[in-house]
Every structure is written in structure tokens, then in C-alpha cells.
Amino acid sequence: MSMSLREGLSPLANRMPRPTRNIEVLRVSARLDGRDYAAVANEARQAVLAWAQRRAGARLPQEAWDHGEFELLAGGRNSMAVRVSNERADIWSLRAEDPDKDVAGRVWATEIVIGGAIDERPQVGVRLVVSTTEHDLNIEPHVPGLVLQLAESPGLIRGGRKLRGTSTIVSTEHDTEDLCDHLIDPDRHLPVVVASIPEDSDGETMIDLETVAKSTVGMARVFRLTPQASWTMTRRLGSKRSVFAGGVRIYLPGFSEVDDPYRHRLFLADHLILAEDQAACEAWLRRTVADTAIAGLRLGKDVLEFVNVRTASRRLQKEDAKGAGSSDSDATEAFEGLIASLESELAEKTGEIDGYVDEIEATEARAEASEQENRALLARIRVLEAALVASGETEQRSEELPSSWADFADWIDETYPDRVVLTRAARRMLRSPDYEDVTSAARMVRWLATDHFAMRMNGGDSLRDYPIEPGFRNSLCGGDEYRTYWRTRSQQVDWHVKNGGNTRDPRRCFRIYYFWEPETQTTVIDHLPGHRTTSAS
Numbered sequence: 329m330s331m332s333l334r335e336g337l338s339p340l341a342n343r344m345p346r347p348t349r350n351i352e353v354l355r356v357s358a359r360l361d362g363r364d365y366a367a368v369a370n371e372a373r374q375a376v377l378a379w380a381q382r383r384a385g386a387r388l389p390q391e392a393w394d395h396g397e398f399e400l401l402a403g404g405r406n407s408m409a410v411r412v413s414n415e416r417a418d419i420w421s422l423r424a425e426d427p428d429k430d431v432a433g434r435v436w437a438t439e440i441v442i443g444g445a446i447d448e449r450p451q452v453g454v455r456l457v458v459s460t461t462e463h464d465l466n467i468e469p470h471v472p473g474l475v476l477q478l479a480e481s482p483g484l485i486r487g488g489r490k491l492r493g494t495s496t497i498v499s500t501e502h503d504t505e506d507l508c509d510h511l512i513d514p515d516r517h518l519p520v521v522v523a524s525i526p527e528d529s530d531g532e533t534m535i536d537l538e539t540v541a542k543s544t545v546g547m548a549r550v551f552r553l554t555p556q557a558s559w560t561m562t563r564r565l566g567s568k569r570s571v572f573a574g575g576v577r578i579y580l581p582g583f584s585e586v587d588d589p590y591r592h593r594l595f596l597a598d599h600l601i602l603a604e605d606q607a608a609c610e611a612w613l614r615r616t617v618a619d620t621a622i623a624g625l626r627l628g629k630d631v632l633e634f635v636n637v638r639t640a641s642r643r644l645q646k647e648d649a650k651g652a653g654s655s656d657s658d659a660t661e662a663f664e665g666l667i668a669s670l671e672s673e674l675a676e677k678t679g680e681i682d683g684y685v686d687e688i689e690a691t692e693a694r695a696e697a698s699e700q701e702n703r704a705l706l707a708r709i710r711v712l713e714a715a716l717v718a719s720g721e722t723e724q725r726s727e728e729l730p731s732s733w734a735d736f737a738d739w740i741d742e743t744y745p746d747r748v749v750l751t752r753a754a755r756r757m758l759r760s761p762d763y764e765d766v767t768s769a770a771r772m773v774r775w776l777a778t779d780h781f782a783m784r785m786n787g788g789d790s791l792r793d794y795p796i797e798p799g800f801r802n803s804l805c806g807g808d809e810y811r812t813y814w815r816t817r818s819q820q821v822d823w824h825v826k827n828g829g830n831t832r833d834p835r836r837c838f839r840i841y842y843f844w845e846p847e848t849q850t851t852v853i854d855h856l857p858g859h860r861t862t863s864a865s
Contacts (some may be wrong), residue, residue, distance in 0.1 A: 336664075340772060347461065348433075348459055348460065348461050349459070349461070350458070350459050351458050351460065351788075352456070352457050352622060353456040353457065353458055353467070353469050354454075354455070354621055355453070355455055355456075355620040356452070356453065356454040356546035356631075357451070357452070357454075357486070357546075357631050358371055358451070358452050358485060358486045358491055359449045359484070359486070359626050360451075360452060360482055360483065360484065360485075361483030361484065361485050362482045365446075365447075365448070368450060368587070369420075369442055369443060369450040369676065372396050372450070372482060373420055373442055375478060375481070376422055376440050376474055376478075377393060377395075379423070379472075379473060380392075383405060383407075383424055383426050384402060384405055384407045385405030385406075386402040388406075389861065391475065392407075392409060395420055397410050397641065402633070404435065404769045405426060406424075406425040407422070407423070407425070408423050409423070409542065409632075410637055410638045410641045411641065412637060413640050415446070417446060418446060419442075419632070419637055421439065421441040421571075421632065422634070423439045423634040424437070424438050425437045431462070431830070432588075433460060433462045434458060434459070434462065435460070436456065436457075436458055437458070437459065438454070438456055438457075439455040439456075439457070439633065439634040441454075441472065441547070441632045441634070441637060441844075449565040449709040451566060452478060452484065453631035453632050453665060454472065454474075454546070454804065455633065456469075456471070456472060466721065468543070468611045468614050468615065469541075469543065469544075469615060471544065471547065475546045476545050478544060479493050479545050485518065486546075486561055487515065487518070489549070491542055491545060491546050491549070492541070492545065492550075493542045494538060494541050494550075495523070495540075495541045495552045495554055496550070496552070497553065498552065498553050499553075499750075500824070501557075503557070504560040504564070505560070507520075507522075508561060510549075511565075512584050512585060514582075515858070516583075517581050517624055518548055519548045519578055519579065519580050519581065519616070519620050520549045520550075520551065520578070521540060521551070521579075521613055521617075522550075522551045522578075522580040523550060523553070523577075524558045524571050524575050524576075525553060525554055525558075525573050525574070526555075527555050527575035529574070531807070533574070534574045534575075534595075534600040535577070535595075535600060535606045535609050535610050537552055544614060544617045544618075546623040547617045547618065547620070551668065555572070555573075558572035558586040559572070560836070564584070565569070565585060565736070568589040568741075569585065569592070570602055571606050573597055573598070575594055575597050576595040576609060576613075577594045577596070578592060578613060578616060581620070582752070584756070584759070586737045586756070586759050587739070588741070590734060593616075595609050607744070612809060634822040638792060649847065695702060711740070719760050724784055727765050729770040730770050731767065732766060733759075733761055733766055736766065736769070737755055744774075744777040745775070746850065747849075747850055748773060748777045748850065748853065749851070750851050750853050750855045751812065753812070753855065754854055754855060754856055755859070757855065757858075759801065762835075762858060763836070763857040764836070764839055765836075768800070769838065769840075771797070771858065772796065772800060772838070772840055773840070775796050775797075775802075775825075776825070776840070776842065776851045777851070780802070781851070782852065784844060785849065792804060799828045800827050801825070801826065801828075802824060802825050804822060804824075805824050809821055810841075814845070814852055819843050821841050821843050822843055823841070823842050824841045825838075825840040825842075826838060826840075832859060837859045838857055839856065839857065840857065841853070841855035841860055
């Protein structure tokens with residue numbers, strides 16, 4: 329068998345030195361608790377310096393304890409800080425580098441920014457970045473210990489709620505209702521991890537919940553539910569979106585009573601019996617929380633980078649030197665400092681870009697493998713279903729249709745999980761639509777999952793202007809077609825199911841806007857049950 333060029337060069341590539349990449353592991357954004365803004369900011373800076381001193385390769389200079397600018401280079405355990413202060417704002421930032429104790433060439437960099445506008449509650453931003461030549465970086469994210477210290481004193485808050493490094497017990501009906509209100513709050517930006525206590529437990533959950541809480545403090549909120557609280561949550565959210573009987577669930581931002589339950593992963597207690605399964609669950613939760621923090625917090629706004637604060641400081645020094653009529657040597661020194669800061673920022677960004685490119689390639693490879701596996705599983709499910717139906721060993725899909733919008737999304741998920749799916753936009757529209765005839769809408773979805781599915785798979789009749797039943801037909805969107813994003817891809821929504829008449833009364837006007845995804849052989853509904861207003865409407 330002939331060897332490809334790639335395979336032939338692989339041994340040589342493995343011996344060549346790999347470029348250093350800067351990979352961002354996590355981000356934290358919060359505000360300091362306390363009424364005296366200057367005092368809590370000062371306390372927070374002192375706590376950060378005490379933390380940095382324990383990791384520094386030498387004693388921090390006096391400038392550090394004065395909360396001023398300093399740079400300490402000590403055999404790789406480097407520490408540096410800058411401060412930008414005027415009559416409007418006061419921002420202090422520290423960067424501490426710490427070589428990994430076990431992996432040669434791996435260096436951890438923690439960046440902290442404290443401050444903001446003088447008359448506003450001080451903000452805290454934390455970034456954890458690892459510099460490495462490793463091709464595959466396999467770590468379990470954990471916030472730096474200083475975040476836990478700040479959460480304890482002076483305290484951290486986000487969205488009006490305190491951030492804690494421990495789990496919060498939920499036992500009463502009032503507390504459970506408050507938790508449910510928080511879960512469905514559209515302004516919630518942090519993931520919420522909820523673990524239910526098994527009925528026969530002495531209060532312990534199936535996983536080490538306290539370790540998860542400590543490692544994700546500032547990035548997530550962690551709760552443990554008593555069995556009674558789990559039943560209260562189930563009555564409120566339904567069994568598909570609740571967590572009970574020892575299960576563990578993560579609720580991502582954007583959760584609602586009609587959201588796709590599979591977007592918020594549930595670990596059943598039966599799958600958490602073995603120690604390795606418990607550890608895998610904890611690691612997955614930590615990685616997911618860290619990834620969500622990076623995706624949800626914007627650099628330059630929610631979290632500042634150390635290099636940006638340092639560059640701003642250099643610019644101010646240059647402007648001050650110029651405005652004060654400083655000597656040529658002072659001005660030159662300020663200018664050289666600005667150039668050095670910009671060069672450092674460029675090098676930092678170049679390393680981060682390399683890390684992002686590698687991560688994107690790895691993510692795309694994982695996504696492609698998952699899609700291939702999904703297609704194979706769907707094909708196998710359909711073959712098995714057809715064989716069971718043909719043998720008479722199972723019944724056809726249930727013909728019972730929902731009678732209320734509250735049950736509509738769950739009915740689709742349960743009855744046609746491999747044939748019809750709803751986008752998040754479509755799920756939001758099903759919360760309280762104006763269209764009154766729920767049963768007719770269900771019949772149209774059933775047609776998409778049955779006759780329409782068969783026509784797509786087997787060919788035959790044209791779907792253009794296809795009569796479904798009296799008063800309803802399937803047709804191309806024409807001028808009403810539009811693009812939407814589905815599973816990170818842009819898709820053309822080019823078909824719709826509509827009822828007759830020219831009415832735009834939302835109580836009687838019916839539409840389902842959808843597209844066919846050939847890779848998974850499913851119908852994806854993006855808009856229902858009303859007419860979509862467009863420029864062509």
C-alpha cells in the first residue's frame with residue numbers, strides 16, 4: 329500500500345519544535361460587594377497582591393504594595409502591574425506568570441483588573457491564559473484561588489446576586505420557586521448547575537458538588553436540591569426540564585419553559601454510579617462553564633486585558649510628558665515604553681490567534697465527527713423502526729395530538745425526534761402564540777413528519793403548491809424566504825406551510841416556515857404558527 333505525503337512527513341513533523349500558543353482557559357467578570365467603593369477596591373487589590381506574593385519568585389517591591397506600577401522578573405515567576413487613574417476612573421491591573429509544576433514548557437498567566445468609573449461599583453475581571461507548545465491540551469479548568477478569596481471578602485456579585493464558592497441548598501417551596509424564576513430569567517448570563525439529592529442519601533449528591541462550585545466560582549451558580557424541592561421544580565418546569573432522583577443538570581443562559589431540554593444537559597443518577605463517571609461529569613461541567621464564560625464575556629468591555637491597560641497607561645504617560653514640557657530624555661523614555669507595550673500586545677495577540685485557530689480546527693473536527701455519528705445513528709434508528717413496524721412488534725407513532733400550546737414543543741420532541749426539530753426562535757414563538765387552532769397546527773407538523781418525510785426520502789410528487797388538506801398547502805416561500813443560523817451554519821428557509829385566505833388576523837392566519845436538512849434528513853422549523861413580517865409581505 330502506498331504511503332501519502334502527509335503520512336510520510338508525519339514522523340518528521342513530530343520531531344520539529346512546536347510553536348508556542350496562548351490559550352485562554354477562562355474569564356470571570358463581577359463587581360465588588362460593599363458600600364464604600366474605594367475601600368473595597370483597596371481591599372481587593374491587597375488580597376490579589378498577597379496571592380501574587382505567594383507565587384512570585386522574589387519579594388514584591390514597595391511600589392506593588394502602594395498599588396502602583398511595577399515589574400518583577402524572577403526566573404519565569406514574573407509579576408507586573410500597571411494603574412490608570414484620573415478624575416474619572418481608577419483601573420489597576422496585575423499579571424502573574426507561574427510555570428506549571430508538572431509539565432515542562434507550560435506557563436500559566438493570571439490577569440486581574442480591578443476598578444472602573446470613580447462613582448460606580450468597582451468591577452473585577454479575571455483571565456486565565458496558558459502558554460504551551462502542547463498539541464493537545466487536556467486540562468480541567470479551575471478559577472485561580474484569588475477569585476475564591478475575593479468571593480469571600482469583600483464579596484463578588486453578578487446580576488444583583490452574590491457569587492459563592494459553595495453550593496446553595498434549596499429545600500423550601502419558596503426557595504425552589506425563586507430558583508426556577510432565576511433559571512428562566514432572560515437576563516441571566518451565568519450557567520446554573522443543579523444537583524438533586526437522592527431519596528436514600530444523607531444529603532450528599534452523586535458528584536463532588538463542592539469541588540465544582542469552588543472551581544467555577546464567578547462563572548456559574550451551583551445548587552443542591554432536596555427530594556421535596558425536586559418535586560416542586562418538576563411541577564413548575566415539567567419532568568423533561570427538571571432534575572430529580574440524584575440527577576445533575578446544567579442550565580445554560582437562555583433557558584425557558586419551552587426551550588429544547590436537550591440543550592441543557594442532564595446526567596441521570598444511573599450514569600453516575602461509578603467513580604470514573606462521576607469524575608467525567610465533574611470535568612465536563614467545569615469545561616462547559618469555562619467555555620460559556622469565554623463565549624459570553626467580551627474582551628475590551630466585560631473583561632479587560634492586562635496589555636490593554638498597560639498600553640493605555642503608556643499612552644497617558646506619553647501625553648503627560650508631552651503636555652508638561654518634559655525633557656527630551658523623559659519624552660523618549662515614555663515613547664519607548666509605549667512602543668514596547670504595543671510590541672508586547674502584538675506578540676500576545678499573535679500567540680492567542682494561533683491558539684484560537686488550533687482550537688477552531690479541533691472544534692470543527694469534533695463537530696464533523698459528531699454529525700457523522702448522528703447521521704449514522706438516525707439511519708440505524710429508522711431502519712430498526714421500519715423493521716419493527718413491518719414485523720408487527722411495535723405500534724406506529726401515536727396519533728394523539730396536543731390540544732394546547734403548552735404541550736406543543738414537547739409533543740414534537742417526543743413524537744418525531746428524528747424527523748422534525750425546532751430552532752430556538754421557533755420554541756420562543758410557542759410560548760403564547762395568538763393562533764387559536766392548536767390541533768390544525770399539530771396536523772401540519774404531523775404531515776411534515778410523515779407524508780412530507782416520505783416524499784423527501786422516496787421522491788415522487790412535487791412539493792411545490794402541494795395540497796395537504798382542505799385549506800392548507802405547502803409551497804415555496806418565494807419573496808418571503810430568509811436566512812437563519814442552525815447548528816453554526818447559515819441556512820435558507822425556503823418552504824412554508826400556510827392556510828388559505830388573505831387574512832392577517834394572527835388568531836386565524838397560519839404559517840410554518842421551514843427548511844429541509846439533507847444531511848440529517850430532518851425538517852427544521854424556524855418560525856410558527858403566525859405569518860412572518862418581511863419587506864415582501
